[in-house]
Amino acid sequence: MKINFKTLTLKNFKSHQDLTVNFGEVTQITGDNAKGKSSISEAITFLLYGTDPLGSKMDPTPITYAADETLVQVLLEIDEKPVLLGRGLKKGKAQYYINEVPSKAGEFNELVEQLFDKELFLSLFNPNYFFSLHWEKQRAMVLQFVTAPANKEVLKELPELQGNRLGELLKKHSLNDIEEIHKENKKKKDKQYIAAQSRTKTLQEQLSQLTDPKQDIDSLNAEFGSIEKQIQELEMKRNQAFEKNREYDKVRLKIDWLQEQITTNAKIHWPKLKHEPIEKECKTCKQPLTTEAVKVVETDKENRMTEFRDAHEKLKTERNSLQKQLSEMEFIDTEELKEQISALYEKGQPIREAIRIHSQYEGLKTQVKNAEADENSTLQALNDSIFVLDSIKAFRAKEAELQAEKVQVLFETLSIKLFEQQKNGEIKNVFEIVMDGKGYSKLSLSEGIRAGLELREVLSKQSEVVTPVFIDNAESITRFKQPTGQLITSRVIAGQELNIEAVKA
Incomplete structure (x- = not known):
């Protein structure tokens, strides 16, 4: 888009009651101080935005005289198409005109916004405007025209290890996400590593308090196994002996019980039965029994005596049989087995203790080994996150460097500072225009205009x-490169009235 000024008309604008300016490719404005030179540039920015050339609100009303109406009109040529815009105040009320047609503020402002961006136009029209903006806005204006380096481009410039590691991670996550993940992981692994170091140290101290058995565990286990086997064999014999002795005692107790029955029968029950009298009369009525009845009683007694003798003999026969069985049985003395088992237990105790100490020592050694492995694993994870975070810092530093190179190539004499590396390696966004090693704030008036x-x-x-472009105080700059677009210069010439002259470039 190319914008040209054709004609500027001022009515009661500040010190100008009635002024028409016809612009050429180069328009030179000269005159003494306070002759209204700067008001010409102010009139144009007031018309478009209601501000002065630095973007501040301004009062366009006359300074040294009174007037009811103020009007500014500019005939623009935008890509060779004419547009006549006007803005003014009438009895304190804002007035807007588009091609001489009265318009509403919204319509007027919308048209101006469609024509060109405010900050861009003011930066192009007034070389000082850009530097009045906040540095972040200055930075954004410059960078909007420069594409950021692609990830592949930055990775290629990093050391191989950093480039490869970030390249793999960037396939799954953005750089910011990777940073958050590894910041959190570093924080977590820092704590875990401290805990792992403490555990390893504690276990190592416990291990140092134990004496290395320095014995062959296989020999100890073999010797102890042999003793255990002997104990098991003896305990098996003892259990078998207990079982045989239980059978022996069972038979013996049965014999004793039978003998007691035989003795009781012989001494008590048999004499009683044998000497039991034959009753000759009825126990109830006391009448004498008949001979036949007495015979029955006698027969009953004889039968009972016969049954008693048979039972008695049966008891004796069973007793004799058990006595014979008992004589063939062996009662085993288990005390000797018990003493042998105890002796083997006592013999195995120091070996058992040696195995326990050896197991405790080896177990603690394994715990130390596992703790050291866990500590190393945690340290590796921690170092990996540190490496990734350092790689991200390197990535951003290289990205900043490449982006700065892309920006710097646009300028001939100026240097542009876009980034600043902090002590911790972080990259901080900044923006500073530098000329001949000096920041803009330290430049002279002429240097500032050139910049x-x-x-x-x-x-x-x-x-x-x-x-x-409007160059105010042009008398302070003796040489500069002809800018693109119409050039409007304002120079102070002592004692001269306002003079405006359009000349060929």
Whole structure:
């Protein structure tokens, strides 16, 4: 887009009661101080935005005289198409005109916004405007025309290990996400590593308090196994002996019980039965029994005596049989087996203790080994996150360097500072225009104008927007490169009235 000023008309604008300016490719404005030179640039920015050339609100009303109406009109040529815009105040009320047609503020502002961006236009029109912006806005304006380096481009410039590691991670996550993941992991692994170190140290101290048995565990186990086998064999014999002795005692107790029955029968029950009298009379009625009845009683007694003798003999026969069985049985004395088992237990005790000590020592050694492995694993994970975070810092530093190179190539004499590396390696966004090693704030008036013109040229070229440029205090700068677009200069000439002259470039 190319914007040209054709004609500016002022009615009661500040010190100008009635002024018409016809612009050429170069328009030179000269005159003494306070003759209204700067008001011409103010009139244009007031018309478009209601501000002065630095973007501040301004009062356009006359300074040394009174008037009911103020009006500014500019005939613009935008890509060779004319547009006549007007803005003014009538009895304190704002007035807007588009091609001489009265318009509402919204319609007027919408048209201006469609024509060109405010901050870009003011930066192109007034070389000093850009530097009045906050540094973040300055930075954004410059960077909007420069694409950030692609990840592949940055990774290629990093050391191989860093580039490969980040390259793999960037397949799954963004750089910011990777940073958050590994910041959190580093925080967690820091704590885990401290805990792992403490555990390893504690276990190592416990191990140092134990004496290394320095014995062959296989020999100890073999010797102890032999003793255990002997004990098991003896205990098996003892259990078998207990079982045989239980059978022996069972038979013996049965014999004793039978003998007691035989003795009781012989001494008590048999004499009683044998000497039991034959009753001759009825126990109830006391009548004498008949001979036949007495015979029955006698027969009953004989039968009972016969049954008693048979039972008695049976008891004796069973007793004799058990006595014979008992005589063939062996009662085993288990005390000797018990003493042998005890002796083997006593013999195995120091071996058992040696195995326990050896097991405790080896177990603690294993715990130490596992703790050291866990500590190393945690340290590796911690170092990996540190490496990734350092790689991200390196990535951002290299990305900043490449982006700065892309920006720097746009300028001829100016240096642009876009980034600043902190002590912790972090990259901080900054923005500073530097000329001949000096920041903009330290430049002289003429240096500041030259810096502004060069910056303006970059913005114009990159945005492909060409506007007129107004150089105030042009007498302070003796040489500068002809800018793109219409050039309007304002110079102080002592004792001279306001003079405006359009000349060929």
